[in-house]
Amino acid sequence: MTEKLYDVNSHLKEFSATVLFCKDKKAVLDKTAFFPEGGGQTSDKGYIDGVKVLDVKEENGEIYHYLEADIETGKTVDCKLDWEERFDKMQNHSGEHIISGIVHSLFGYDNVGFHLSDREMTMDFNGMLTREDLKRVEQLANEIVWRGAKFNCYYPENLENLEYRSKLDLSENVRIVEIEDCDMCACCAPHVENAGEIGIIKILDFCKNKNGIRIWAVCGKRALLDYNNRYQNDLKISSLLCVPQTEIAKSVEKTLENIESLKYEIGGLKRRLIAEITNSFVSECKVSVLFQDGFDIKELQLLSDALHKKTGDMIAVFSGADSEYSFAICGESEKLDGWFKDFKSKLNVRGGGRNGMVQGTVLNTKDEILGVINELD
Ligand SMILES: [Zn+2]
Incomplete structure (x- = not known):
């Protein structure tokens, strides 16, 4: 059986080993520091004798290294x-233990799901927490980081007197990850030696999940990258709005209020414009046509309706x-239906309607549209 070097030394980056077996790009070594997929964490990557390690899996007690070549x-x-990549996972997985330990001791909830991929870390608890609760958990978690609490990973000889968190009901070969004055949990993964290595723990988001909560968090380097992304966004918004970064939320709120009042103002002006166009409109032929800039479908409907009511x-x-024209056409139902059928068949039109009003879009030029209308008139 392969000696698990990662169990005793989580900081081993390079090592020598003997190849016990290799077939179909699947190798077993006499010892390994490559952590296989397990406990919610994806496997380590790296190189064996210069050959890329694509995946590592523990199958029936044997650790298999999936390689790019034999x-x-x-x-x-x-x-x-x-x-x-390994250190990034240790920072995040160890951070998860701290969060889960605190949630358990403060609220009594168990971690019932944990997922750590190259991009994302989620943890599920079997109880609900508020934003305020999470703020408190995050503060306490970072206090543990600041005091550099020791991590101790071991296989205890006697489990009976140990109070530890565990997702599985195991009775033997249980590896304990103990965080000084914080938590004790069964876990097979490599961890940091002291909480200071985690750097920072940041809870990002949460949602209701079954009868509890799912939390998204980032630790260490991921938290720094996340901070940088958000910082770049803030910087861009602050320069677009010409306000200091600390003022951007307030400024966006004000800008949205201004947009709303402008929309209201424009709506009033458009209604006045429709009334003025209608007042001065003189119909010259059976189908009157008008091209009007900056009107949406609703405004086109109002205008065509007003003009139809005035002229008949x-x-x-x-x-x-x-x-890319939008249009609204208003007329006597019977006449309009037949006319619109012909109009549609001669142009690239999408749309329809009833009760004397049709609307939609027409993907032709102004000249093509006028040509067809004159032909149908
Ligand atoms: Zn764990």
């Missing part, structure tokens, strides 16, 4: 972990640009 059985090989004629109003 390596020689019996050979002594140099192995190297992708340390950056069929009125077609368009707004937009060549190949």
